[in-house]
Amino acid sequence: MTSLDFSGREQLYYQLYDRLFQKIINGTYTIGECIPSESELMKTYQVSRATARRSMEMLANDGFVKKQRGLGTVVISTHPKHSPQRVTKYxxxxxxxxxxxxxxxxxxxxxxxxxxxxxxxxxxxxxxxxxxxxxxxxxxxxxxxxxxxxxxxxxxxxxxxxxxxxxxxxxxxxxxxxxxxxxxxxxxxxxxxxxxxxxxxxxxxxxxxxxxxxxxxxxxxxxxxxxxxxxxxxxxxxxxxxx
The missing domain is CATH 3.40.1410.10 (Chorismate lyase-like)
Known part of the structure; x- marks a missing residue:
């Protein structure tokens, strides 16, 4: 499922982060593999560049991905370096x-x-x-x-x-x-x-x-x-x- 909830009950960047987080921990994106670029995420999920970028930054801050010149954003771990940013929800x-x-x-x-x-x-x-x-x-x-x-x-x-x-x-x-x-x-x-x-x-x-x-x-x-x-x-x- 690629659609997000645009009702405003949950921030889009968090929803996108969670989608990518789930794909990393379930093996859809494996270590050494690139996740979609900001432009690809914008097209797939119909979000702004700022939303796509913030989601990627959250993944990087949690130690899942890292930008590598000439390659893109690469998965470097399937385990967070600290508690991931999916702490509280309804x-x-x-x-x-x-x-x-x-x-x-x-x-x-x-x-x-x-x-x-x-x-x-x-x-x-x-x-x-x-x-x-x-x-x-x-x-x-x-x-x-x-x-x-x-x-x-x-x-x-x-x-x-x-x-x-x-x-x-x-x-x-x-x-x-x-x-x-x-x-x-x-x-x-x-x-x-x-x-x-x-x-x-x-x-x-x-x-x-x-x-x-x-x-x-x-x-x-x-x-x-x-x-x-x-x-x-x-x-x-x-x-x-x-x-």
Whole structure:
């Protein structure tokens, strides 16, 4: 399988890194063999050069590959020199793409950035930002609430689109060609307050995973702030460690 998930739930460079990582450890790419070039990865996986390059750099940092002049990027080991960069991820009791049937827009428009959003996006207080608030469903059941924030002047065309049907990440990539680099996340356990419980159709006080994420472009600028609430009985956190 060569397709990646462009929904934005997981960074493309990490997905590509993981695909290449798996092919190295399962023997698809053997020691001494070249892995695909950046241009080949861009064509095969429909990603930017920055995404392909970052994935390759992660493999090199983990000791799997090394650039060799005249040859390309060569596999030098099938064992990482330290714990690989696939430490934390979300595991689903079902594959997310198999269960998310629809997205419902709850709120979509321009607001003055709350203090937390302004700080996350490195904006002046009360700068105008676009707020996109959606609930994602599996069949008829809500699975999670996701609130995305962007500086209005950075992505003004966003206001003219319908994100109950269109993929936000694909829109950003195609319209603005944003070169995503990395994201930082904070994960909390919490319980549903009334406004959230109403949207997720659960009792007030139901356990939730509260996840805050800031996504950065290749120039290290924070471009997106996401505030999400996941139903804890459908998601759990899994830690993978190499020992």
């Amino acid at each position: 595991s689903r009791k079902k594959r997310l793409e198999d269960v998310i049937a629809k997205k419902k827009v709850i709120e979509f428009g321009v607001i003055q950035a709350p203090e937390e959003v302004a700080e996350a996006l490195n904006l002046e207080p009360e700068t105008e930002v676009i707020c996109l608030n959606r609930v994602r469903y599996g069949d008829t059941d809500p699975y999670y609430l996701e609130i995305n924030y962007f500086e209005k002047d950075y992505v003004p065309e966003m206001l003219n689109r319908n994100f109950s049907e269109e993929s936000l990440r694909v829109f950003l990539d195609k319209t603005y060609n944003i070169q995503w680099s990395y994201a930082s996340q904070q994960i909390y356990s919490t319980t549903a307050v009334s406004t959230i419980s109403d949207l997720l159709k659960v009792e007030e006080g139901t356990p939730l995973l509260h996840i805050k994420r800031i996504s950065y472009d290749v120039k290290d600028n924070p471009r997106e702030y996401v505030d999400s609430y996941y139903l804890a009985d459908k998601y759990f956190l899994e830690i993978e460690l190499t020992i």
